[in-house]
Amino acid sequence: LQQPEQRCLHWTRTDTEVPPNHLDLKPGLSLAVDFPDAEGLLETAIEDFRRLLTLTELPENGPVPCRFLQEDTGTNESYHLQVNADGITLSAKDTEGLRRGIYFLEYQLTGASGPALPFTDHHRSPWLRNRISRCFFGPIKRPPFNRDELLDDMDYYPDEYLNRLAHEGINGLWLTIVFRELAQTSFTKRDPLAEKRLEKLRRTVEQCRRYGIKTWLFSIEPRNLALDDPLLLENPEFGGAFAYTGNRCFCPSSEKGRQYLYESVFDIFSQVPHLGGLINISHGERATTCLSSIPATDEGPVECPRCSKIPKWQIHHHSTGAMIKGIKAANPDAELISWLYQPQPVPERGAWTYELARHLPEGVILQYNFESGACRKQLSRARLGGDYWLSYVGPSHSFSRVAEGVTNTQGELSAKIQVGCSHEVATVPFVSVPGLLFQKYQAMKKHGCSHVMQCWYFGNYPGIMNRAAGMLAFSNLEESEQDFLVELARPHWGQHAETVAEAWRLFSEAYSEYPLSNDMQYYGPMHAGVVWPLHLKIELAPLAPTWKPDYPPSGDSIGECLENHTLEEALLLAGRMQRKFDEGLLLLRDLRDAFRDDRERLLDLGVAEALGLQFRSAHNIFEFYWLRRELYFAANGQKAGL
Structure with missing residues (x-):
């Protein structure tokens, strides 16, 4: 994956007459870029396009114009591609729109049957704004190896790997951090290794930006506190309900508790410019706030002297509200995705989960597992499943109810799915079932999703499933599944696309x-x-x-x-x-x-x-x-x- 991806043309028709309503490319293209790019973020995409033109062996600086221009095309990442008798014109509002348009144009060229493109007028924009994956090479910061990628000298993000991901429509990658290992607050000193971590994080952010990919931090915060933790001993109001481990959950229902959360994220996002945002598991996986003292399916009380006096949704509101304020104060463009990781293999959740979905702080994106609590009939019997399914399209009943709560209150919703593969079979790079992904994305669009987290630690290898996800994010999904599969196959399989x-x-x-x-x-x-x-x-x-x-x-x-x-x-x-x-x-x-x-x-x-x-x-x-x-x-x- 450190080497350039091999690209092959499928031009079986090279010397024949150009079909009607097609632009003849045989005389050669003349590329003209008239697009503001002060930071040089488009250099990688334009260079990639030039490499493809070299592969075509068409004459350089030919008479057929290919223009890259700036135009108000609407939302970020949107673009407008026109192919007509006057040549090719690709325009976009921002750098990332032009980048996506360049990759789309490349696929049109590699998917053609010869050196000609049909006349077309494409306006495309993504309905999934954040499409977040994870570095395939990135080490896992949890047992048994507990390796922190921010403390070694390994480059996990080589250019050609990022180039593949960018071509596949990914615009975000997540990596794991812990607040107290990076942040300095009025309650905590900076960790001795923090600056080393921060410096590598800055390099990673800038490297990924060159390919239109934002770096997202992943955390499970605020962390629960051991009874002898100095932070708890010095700030007893940080201690809330008891977690299942015997530790104390972090209580966000005090001014000091919210101030700690605000300062933590404010410091991190101030230290590292251009971060995409934070993905935080607010409930599930490990104990965080007092809300973690009850499972997703439980309606029992929260045994905290402060949180017991407020609705359960307000506990989440306190913690994520403090975080989004701190993030936005440091970087107005950064975002917060609050992930409710609730994998229980039962259809229903506690009523507080659905209330929480209706009471989000402004700017907080709620993420939920698309398939958790899956139920389907197999061999004439209903079967239940927990999290992370590619073989089951979804959504589950619980996701549907969460989605209803978010969208009915004009909130933003993110789906947690597995694009490449899931726990069903995770020993392969991907399972080639883009038809199931087509059906899943249709359901995601119907339920109002505007963001997607495409993988956990697995399911992120570059390939056909990533590319399918990227195409679907820009599709109106009005075509048939079969037509989509043929379109997906054509750039790589040429005349054999229908067979594939x-x-x-x-x-x-x-x-x-x-x-x-x-x-x-x-x-x-x-x-x-x-x-x-x-x-x-x-x-x-x-x-x-x-x-x-x-x-x-x-x-x-x-x-x-x-x-x-x-x-x-x-x-x-x-x-x-x-x-x-x-x-x-x-x-x-x-x-x-x-x-x-x-x-x-x-x-x-x-x-x-x-x-x-x-x-x-x-x-x-x-x-x-x-x-x-x-x-x-x-x-x-x-x-x-x-």
């Missing part, structure tokens, strides 16, 4: 059969079944958690991953997945010779083959343990060999 689109359709149909079960995600064989040992004799060895790297291979306790499915049901669904996925693979295998010189497409084919093996292995594992069970239940004579 059909393969993707089959992959989506197959993936929709994934058993809707949290334990299937977290312990099942879809991730690494090819290396599971098979135990004919009963060992009752546990299954390994799929999200942790420091466990031995899975054992034979297959029931640990079944949860709300029987073994027979899991076997049946896995069989459906395997067979339908293999149908798609057959279509793609026939294309290997046609793309033998295209490394990127061969890698895509390899990922699809690997997934086919993993789904087949999962089916075989379920079948093996079903047969083992039948063998043990058989008459004694049939199992004497055991």
Whole structure:
């Protein structure tokens, strides 16, 4: 990913007559850029466009004008592309609109069947304003390794990697921070390592800006306080309800508590210019404010002398209200996304969750998991799932109710989804099911989403799913799913786009059969079944958690991953997945010779083959343990060999 992405033209029609209503490019383009760019932020995009023109081998400085201009096209990142007999004109209001337009024009060129473009008049603008992913290389600041990317000298954001992400429509990347490791306040001194962290953070911000990508901080703040924490001992009003860990939740219902939060974010955003904003888990994952003392499904009281006297939503309002004021005071362009991480696999939430959605501080964007509490019928029975599903389109009932509360009060809503892959199978770069993403984005638009967080620590590898998400963010979604898939495939697969689109359709149909079960995600064989040992004799060895790297291979306790499915049901669904996925693979295998010189497409084919093996292995594992069970239940004579 540090190397330039290999791009291949699919110009099968080069010397023939130009079709009617097309602009002939054979004489060569003459690029003229008349766009203000004092900081040079567009240099990377314009240079990339010049590289593509070199690839086309069209004459340089030809007679066909290609003009990049400034024009009031409406919202930020919007652009206007005109192709007619007079040439190509691309205009935008701001640098990021022109950048998105340049990438769109590049895809028109690589997707064409020859050196000609159809006459067109495109006005495009994003309905998803923030499209946030995470660096694929970035270390994870949590057990077992606890590595802080701001304390090492590794460059996790090489140019060509960022160039890929920018082409795929991503305009934000998040990384993890802790307030007390960066900020100096009237309550806390600056950490001895803070300046080192801040300096690298500044470099990261500026590097990503060159590709139109903002850096977002991710946190779970305010952090709960140990009973012997000096911050709590010196400021007892910071201590609120007891958390499930025995620590004290942070109470934001005092002036001093809100002042601490204000000063923390104000200092960080003052120290690091041009940050995109802060994504903060306000409820869930770990204890933060007094609101964290009750789960998402609970209506019980908050046992805090201050917070017990106010509505639960007001606790959230106090904390996020202080944060957004501090952020805006330091950087008026920065934003705050408050994330309610509520992954419980039940359809409903406490009434306070929906009240909270109707009472947001001005400027605070509320984020909710799009699929948490998922419910769908599989094999004639209702199944429930928790967070992070790509195979389930959504939204869940709880997301719909949160969305209703936000949009009915003119708030802004962000969907937390997984674009590339999810806990279902996270050992591949991505699962090529853009049709499911099309359906998911249709539902997101219908429910009023204007922002999206595209991944957690996984599901962020560059590729077809990222690109699909980027295209959908600028689409009115009025085209058919099939038309979208063909349009998505054409720049990379040329004349074979319809075949690839059909393969993707089959992959989506197959993936929709994934058993809707949290334990299937977290312990099942879809991730690494090819290396599971098979135990004919009963060992009752546990299954390994799929999200942790420091466990031995899975054992034979297959029931640990079944949860709300029987073994027979899991076997049946896995069989459906395997067979339908293999149908798609057959279509793609026939294309290997046609793309033998295209490394990127061969890698895509390899990922699809690997997934086919993993789904087949999962089916075989379920079948093996079903047969083992039948063998043990058989008459004694049939199992004497055991």
